Amino acid sequence: MVIYLNKTHMRLKVSLLTVFFCFIFSSLSFANDDPKKITIVLDAGHGGHDFGTKNSLYNEKDYTLEIVKAVKERNQNTNIEIVLTRDSDQFLELIERSALINKVNPTYFISVHLNSAMDKTKNGFEVYHYPKNNEAKILAENFIQNVNFPIENRGVKSANFHILRESKAPGFIYEIGFISNENDAAYLTSEDGKEKIISEILKFIQK
Template identity: 35%
Template sequence: MLDKKKILLIIGILTSLLIFISGESYAAGKKKIILIDPAHGGKEQGIKLNKDVSEKDITLAVALSIKQMLARENNLEIYLTRDSDKTVDMEDRKDSINKVNPDFFLSLHVNGGFGKEASGFEIYYPEFSDDAVKGKKAAKDNKSQLKNKCRNDSLRMAKVIQDNMNILFPRKNRGLRKADLPVTDDILIPAVSVEMGFATNPEDKKKLLSVDTQAEISKAIAKSIKSFYR
């Protein structure tokens, strides 16, 4: 036989369980999903920094570190297009986007070229050119709205990352650059691509190879993502 006290206790437990479950799903619904894309990987090394280290290693190290730094953020969920040294082609990256459906796509690269003089970081953001929007009028209106949001979010995030990278590398800012990214020519998604420094510049190369600088870059980007979604 259940007495009144026991019934009250059971009701109490059930109520708190319900509050707990609904609270959880509420929080889960609000999570922002970030897909970080460590460029290159596996057979595709990217630019070589020395005989052991290539762009693919630096982009992976920074991506993993950003993910770790943001692991405890309740409102963020971080995914990577690769978490090991494996070959990932453009179609795989696009598949990741379609599967994860992120709020933001962030690609990481190491720059090279323009002689030994060129140094510093660059941030690319897509402008979502009009030919990306095709179809009927209603669908077109929806798409242009989404396109505006993507454009605004991309530029805003690029600016936040620029500010935080500026603190790290003063006078090394080569500016924000408008360019459609390979993934955004047929997927409407807020995105930026960070070129973290020049492998062809001796000073940049030394920094990029340093674990401390890699951690600092990760920190600057993690901080940017955090403040963007605060």
């Protein structure tokens, strides 16, 4: 009788373990079918009383906001969440921007800006990363190598800018082009130019 009870008990334990492991493996299989979601922060440079650089047609704060909002609106990938540091014409201190990025804790961030120079011949787009962040350097290099614009590619540079230094996530500053250069400005402010910039950023994010 004792032997019978022990055998019954053992069979019950084996059955329970079988059910348990089947549940675990089925759960793992389900999880593997669900791609990992990523979060990306897009930072529109300047805002509010801070106009940034400007020409007779555009100012940086409005242009950068238009670009990042369009990228967010056109993202149809449910596994990618895009968060904006601002979605209206508001002023944010640099410390507020980096604090928001750190709170969101994204996969990476892109801070979008327009460039300007006293030398009107300077033209092209470029990206900046923090020199002590190798992950950000790789990300910036990947971006610059994969985007395709009909203006000069000025490459990747490093800089000790606040948002690059104080944000814990890797990221880079994307200087779209020189608004002070006649050819750059004509392209950047054209509908075709803006459409190309939006689509290239979105393509990079979704690849």
